[in-house]
Amino acid sequence: xxxxxxxxxxxxxxxxxxxxxxxxxxxxxxxxxxxxxxxxxxxxxxxxxxxxxxxxxxxxxxxxxxxxxxxxxxxxxxxxxxxxxxxxxxxxxxxxxxxxxxxxxxxxxxxxxxxxxxxxxxxxxxxxxxxxxxxxxxxxxxxxxxxxxxxxxxxxxxxxxxxxxxxxxxxxxxxxxxxxxxxxxxxxxxxxxxxxxxxxxxxxxxxxxxxxxxxxxxxxxxxxxxxxxxxxxxxxxxxxxxxxxxxxxxxxxxxxxxxxxxxxxxxxxxxxxxxxxxxxxxxxxxxxxxxxxxxxxxxxxxxxxxxxxxxxxxxxxxxxxxxxxxxxxxxxxxxxxxxxxxx
Amino acid sequence: xxxxxxxxxxxxxxxxxxxxxxxxxxxxxxxxxxxxxxxxxxxxxxxxxxxxxxxxxxxxxxxxxxxxxxxxxxxxxxxxxxxxxxxxxxxxxxxxxxxxxxxxxxxxxxxxxxxxxxx
Numbered sequence: 001x002x003x004x005x006x007x008x009x010x011x012x013x014x015x016x017x018x019x020x021x022x023x024x025x026x027x028x029x030x031x032x033x034x035x036x037x038x039x040x041x042x043x044x045x046x047x048x049x050x051x052x053x054x055x056x057x058x059x060x061x062x063x064x065x066x067x068x069x070x071x072x073x074x075x076x077x078x079x080x081x082x083x084x085x086x087x088x089x090x091x092x093x094x095x096x097x098x099x100x101x102x103x104x105x106x107x108x109x110x111x112x113x114x115x116x117x118x119x120x121x122x123x124x125x126x127x128x129x130x131x132x133x134x135x136x137x138x139x140x141x142x143x144x145x146x147x148x149x150x151x152x153x154x155x156x157x158x159x160x161x162x163x164x165x166x167x168x169x170x171x172x173x174x175x176x177x178x179x180x181x182x183x184x185x186x187x188x189x190x191x192x193x194x195x196x197x198x199x200x201x202x203x204x205x206x207x208x209x210x211x212x213x214x215x216x217x218x219x220x221x222x223x224x225x226x227x228x229x230x231x232x233x234x235x236x237x238x239x240x241x242x243x244x245x246x247x248x249x250x251x252x253x254x255x256x257x258x259x260x261x262x263x264x265x266x267x268x269x270x271x272x273x274x275x276x277x278x279x280x281x282x283x284x285x286x287x288x289x290x291x292x293x294x295x296x297x298x299x300x301x302x303x304x305x306x307x308x309x310x311x312x313x314x315x316x317x318x319x320x321x322x323x324x325x326x327x328x329x330x331x332x333x334x335x336x337x338x339x340x341x342x343x
Numbered sequence: 344x345x346x347x348x349x350x351x352x353x354x355x356x357x358x359x360x361x362x363x364x365x366x367x368x369x370x371x372x373x374x375x376x377x378x379x380x381x382x383x384x385x386x387x388x389x390x391x392x393x394x395x396x397x398x399x400x401x402x403x404x405x406x407x408x409x410x411x412x413x414x415x416x417x418x419x420x421x422x423x424x425x426x427x428x429x430x431x432x433x434x435x436x437x438x439x440x441x442x443x444x445x446x447x448x449x450x451x452x453x454x455x456x457x458x459x460x461x462x
Binding site for chain 2: 122162166167168169204205230231232233234235247248249250251254255256257
């Protein structure tokens with residue numbers, strides 16, 4: 001590599017960060033990829049299969065791992081980017097542990113945190129044994145066993161949409177976009193693995209916005225007998241038989257509905273990551289009312305920050321699926337290269 | 344085909360079943376929106392109705408009531424609005440932060456005013 005190669009720091013080693021780092025390296029840049037966890041991979045590391053085609057998550061993980069296996073990329077793990085400062089022509093990045101890195105540009109790809117389901121206390125996560133999150137269910141898929149806390153096989157599972165999304169009570173008015181189709185995907189997987197188990201999805205709106213999402217929704221009804229009830233669950237409790245009982249209005253029937261469940265899956269949404277929020281505050285990066293990073297322009301400056309040499313990639317700007325995250329990361333790379341060439 | 348003929352094939356709506364949005368009474372909706380602007384935020388999730396104590400026993404349905412206000416269905420509202428006990432449990436659930444209890448209170452007020460020709 002030429003000594004004159006431009007140096008770009010990528011903050012965050014999830015899908016967006018890995019894609020951005022790999023693309024920059026292919027273009028001859030020197031890249032430092034900084035990941036807070038032990039390994040790059042982000043949330044994708046805990047996922048078993050992906051919507052809409054239910055392909056193994058490992059296929060996309062493999063693609064990304066290969067993408068960052070490049071001589072131009074230096075990966076620093078277990079490290080958090082704490083502050084970004086523009087200085088002269090350079091950008092200085094302060095890392096946890098007190099060290100500093102100097103670069104020509106920075107791509108922020110700090111991603112999202114899953115909503116902490118404990119905060120919706122009325123759903124009983126952490127209180128009732130058989131209330132789990134969509135991520136917990138994915139972990140069960142990874143381990144190959146869908147079971148209640150006592151190890152028995154559930155006869156009825158309910159998926160609760162919009163947990164921590166579209167909900168003023170937890171200060172999240174935004175839609176997390178991907179939870180609807182995740183519920184459909186997981187519902188099908190449950191029905192395939194446990195054909196005797198009934199599955200119900202409780203939704204407010206079914207937001208099947210991506211290619212093949214609506215088809216997956218249809219497939220779930222046509223071939224897998226997944227049931228859909230329109231209404232927001234107001235609360236969950238446990239009855240004397242230690243079964244969960246939920247209350248919801250069946251808004252299409254116009255009457256309150258009660259249902260017993262063996263397992264309740266909370267479709268947790270996306271929030272701005274805590275480390276991303278700290279970085280934004282320390283560096284003076286603007287955040288929106290949804291607390292995600294505010295971009296230079298919603299339509300044509302979607303990767304731009306308001307600091308010279310700092311660019312955004314992926315879900316640090318808004319909830320996104322993997323396809324859009326990868327596209328967004330490539331766009332961030334294009335903006336970065338344009339900036340470096342024009343400097 | 345003339346409109347009259349089309350109606351004969353069932354394209355018309357029986358008057359007793361019809362919500363006629365053009366001739367419906369908007370006064371209650373306007374009053375409720377003015378007095379409790381958060382009313383506009385309802386997206387009909389039904390959380391209020393699921394939490395409702397009154398609705399567990401009788402056919403009170405706040406989610407449906409909001410739609411009746413919006414559509415100007417005053418006759419149906421008149422009865423509905425008397426069924427709420429104003430306990431406010433719905434307030435704890437609403438994901439849109441609607442002041443649901445006040446919606447009921449001002450709707451009752453609006454209907455009283457409407458009947459006294461004060462709206």
